[in-house]
Amino acid sequence: MRILILGGDGFCGWPTALYLSHKGHSVAILDNLIRREWDIELGANSLTPIAALNVRADAWEKLSGRPLQIFIGDLQDYNFVSNAFQDFRPEAVVHFAEQRSAPYSMIDRSHAVFTQVNNVVGALNVLFAMREYTPDAHLIKLGTMGEYGTPNIDIEEGYLEIEHNGRKDVMPYPKQPGSFYHLSKVHDSHNILFACRIWGLRATDLNQGVVYNVDTEETNSEEALYNRFDYDGVFGTALNRFCAETAIGYPMTVHGVGGQTRGFIDIRDTVRCIEIAAMNPAAQGEMKVYNQFTEQWSVLQLAERVQSVAQQMGLHPEISHVENPRVEKEDHYYNAKHTKLIDLGLQPHLLTDETIHGLLEKAVRYRDRIKMDLFPARVRWS
Amino acid sequence: MRILILGGDGFCGWPTALYLSHKGHSVAILDNLIRREWDIELGANSLTPIAALNVRADAWEKLSGRPLQIFIGDLQDYNFVSNAFQDFRPEAVVHFAEQRSAPYSMIDRSHAVFTQVNNVVGALNVLFAMREYTPDAHLIKLGTMGEYGTPNIDIEEGYLEIEHNGRKDVMPYPKQPGSFYHLSKVHDSHNILFACRIWGLRATDLNQGVVYNVDTEETNSEEALYNRFDYDGVFGTALNRFCAETAIGYPMTVHGVGGQTRGFIDIRDTVRCIEIAAMNPAAQGEMKVYNQFTEQWSVLQLAERVQSVAQQMGLHPEISHVENPRVEKEDHYYNAKHTKLIDLGLQPHLLTDETIHGLLEKAVRYRDRIKMDLFPARVRWS
Numbered sequence A, B: 001m002r003i004l005i006l007g008g009d010g011f012c013g014w015p016t017a018l019y020l021s022h023k024g025h026s027v028a029i030l031d032n033l034i035r036r037e038w039d040i041e042l043g044a045n046s047l048t049p050i051a052a053l054n055v056r057a058d059a060w061e062k063l064s065g066r067p068l069q070i071f072i073g074d075l076q077d078y079n080f081v082s083n084a085f086q087d088f089r090p091e092a093v094v095h096f097a098e099q100r101s102a103p104y105s106m107i108d109r110s111h112a113v114f115t116q117v118n119n120v121v122g123a124l125n126v127l128f129a130m131r132e133y134t135p136d137a138h139l140i141k142l143g144t145m146g147e148y149g150t151p152n153i154d155i156e157e158g159y160l161e162i163e164h165n166g167r168k169d170v171m172p173y174p175k176q177p178g179s180f181y182h183l184s185k186v187h188d189s190h191n192i193l194f195a196c197r198i199w200g201l202r203a204t205d206l207n208q209g210v211v212y213n214v215d216t217e218e219t220n221s222e223e224a225l226y227n228r229f230d231y232d233g234v235f236g237t238a239l240n241r242f243c244a245e246t247a248i249g250y251p252m253t254v255h256g257v258g259g260q261t262r263g264f265i266d267i268r269d270t271v272r273c274i275e276i277a278a279m280n281p282a283a284q285g286e287m288k289v290y291n292q293f294t295e296q297w298s299v300l301q302l303a304e305r306v307q308s309v310a311q312q313m314g315l316h317p318e319i320s321h322v323e324n325p326r327v328e329k330e331d332h333y334y335n336a337k338h339t340k341l342i343d344l345g346l347q348p349h350l351l352t353d354e355t356i357h358g359l360l361e362k363a364v365r366y367r368d369r370i371k372m373d374l375f376p377a378r379v380r381w382s
Helices: A013-022 A034-042 A053-064 A078-088 A109-133 A180-199 A238-247 A267-279 A299-312 A353-365 B013-022 B034-042 B053-064 B078-088 B109-133 B180-199 B238-247 B267-279 B299-312 B353-365
Strands: A002-006 A026-031 A069-072 A092-095 A138-144 A159-164 A167-172 A202-208 A210-212 A252-255 A261-266 A287-292 A295-298 A319-322 B002-006 B026-031 B069-072 B092-095 B138-144 B159-164 B167-172 B202-208 B210-212 B252-255 B261-266 B287-292 B295-298 B319-322
Touching: A002 A013, A002 A078, A013 A026, A013 A053, A013 A267, A026 A053, A026 A078, A053 A069, A069 A078, A078 A109, A092 A109, A092 A267, A109 A138, A109 A180, A109 B109, A109 B180, A138 A180, A138 A267, A159 B159, A167 A180, A180 A202, A180 A287, A180 B109, A180 B180, A202 A267, A210 A238, A210 A267, A238 A252, A238 A261, A238 A299, A238 A353, A252 A299, A261 A267, A261 A299, A267 A287, A295 A299, A299 A319, A299 A353, B002 B013, B002 B078, B013 B026, B013 B053, B013 B267, B026 B053, B026 B078, B053 B069, B069 B078, B078 B109, B092 B109, B092 B267, B109 B138, B109 B180, B138 B180, B138 B267, B167 B180, B180 B202, B180 B287, B202 B267, B210 B238, B210 B267, B238 B252, B238 B261, B238 B299, B238 B353, B252 B299, B261 B267, B261 B299, B267 B287, B295 B299, B299 B319, B299 B353
Parallel strands: A002 A026, A002 A092, A026 A069, A092 A138, A138 A202, A202 A287, A210 A261, A252 A319, B002 B026, B002 B092, B026 B069, B092 B138, B138 B202, B202 B287, B210 B261, B252 B319
Antiparallel strands: A159 A167, A261 A295, B159 B167, B261 B295
């Protein structure tokens, strides 16, 4: 299958590109490399060294014998998008190419506006390009579990049957996102559902949980293929950041009481979920929605898991409850459904001590690259 | 009260500005005059002659003795917005300043992108300016009944109590908007709810129905104060367009069977609803939502009402069922609640033959200005 990976240079996009290439698909990457620019803006870096896109793509071709076609440009530039679609003629389009950090979107007005315009216009341009050039292709769009917020009822997969005043309908699940970034994904979901409905496009919206772990079999096969390992307060996420902190004896930064419960997924399952979605395209006019995570954890539970494994490795992990920079509930009901991908064949990598051990080992190996002042989450919501 | 009317040169904004000024409020208008540019782009015009903003504002001051402060500029320009907020220090901000035509948003990709960026970024800039300069002010934001779509259950006012798997929550009412324009308003609603929640802003989101009639007592007091009367296929709406068509013997253009049912409101009630909202500000952190319409009609029913009045006037009205350019249900359940504004004191102008008579008279008086080729709705959804 010809699969175009939008954002294929990023944390989820790169391992997905290699995994699908390894599985025999014809893979192209479209990326504007802006994730690397945000590192420069924030003075941040990946804990692991990462090669330039052309270098890592060459390394992959040398290793696997499988080329990756590369399109460098911005989804907001429709001429560029048009040319890429006409050139590659994708059968599936995997869309990771959005600004994906909640704190980044909350830095100030211009970052909020940038995030929403970048994400919404990028996705609109993809929809229009699909309509124009590849109307039968399948859009696989990354959303986030954060679109749902933390309602007091069970979270379903995208749609909810509602009975009200004696009548029934199946409606889009009501969304209560918690940042300008999460809001941008809600905007996308509404736009995509509409495009499917009026133009007959096919789409699958994947509401992904927080991704942990870093490498897949493919990206781990040599250093030139390594995936990025974000540990900073803006792009780093719970479990991975805890491992980086522990590697240099910095206390794990749990926001508030740490009762915030979320869905989590191993990056090795992310790449497999994308494959499953691609193998099961939506019908014409349909927007499927899957909740893409495998387990629920509270932030404090994750810190305790890391603490336990780190102690066995002779490290001295501490947990520090720091002031929560976000406006969010720290103790709440949370029960989110996630059976659809399992039903389609996902065999989850549940969080093991071995996985945490591997992350801690990698963090210790590259500990000299860690800039400690990047750990604190300094962007405040209010 | 110091009230800033964003979009105060437009179809709803201008009569609202005069009404609130007449009621003794200190009113300022902020507008980039782009609605007049869209007429140029589309080769369209108002059926009634309308004066330039500075001319009509001067005429109002001369008539009423009450000045209108004017800020000419774009909500997407944050420096301009900042200066206006610091200068005027509004206590209430009425936000009409969005691209408000569904067909305009569906012309092509660039009009879709323009509509969403213009509306979303404009509203974001207003939220950030309120947070920075007038955190206690009250945002009165025009949404649309079209945000809800046509669900098979009753439409509530903004929120819905949902019982699911034995648990309950009050959630934002699920939205199923029918154009890129309507989608932009849904995006706004999500952004505003979030800003209220995390920053403690106050907002009232008014989901307005289709507005009919043209003038209020204030705008009708002399020709220099006349409101615009849109009759073209892009900006004209059902009842007003039917009157313009009938005035020159053009058959009323009903899309498809005409069973599309919507909420409608007289513009004299629009201005009163804004006043009611301003007099009843939301609490800090609250986003109130009212459905701002007074009656439900199907499009065909409206055409028949116009037909009946026109016949009494000796006109020869015809109804023509033309191909529906939109993707929408033409026969559907529709029951939308609209009690909150009534409870706060709105005394509706229900649709009378006299109102239709007045519209037909005005259309006949200015019939020489009508460009017949503007009637057909040529923008297709699919």
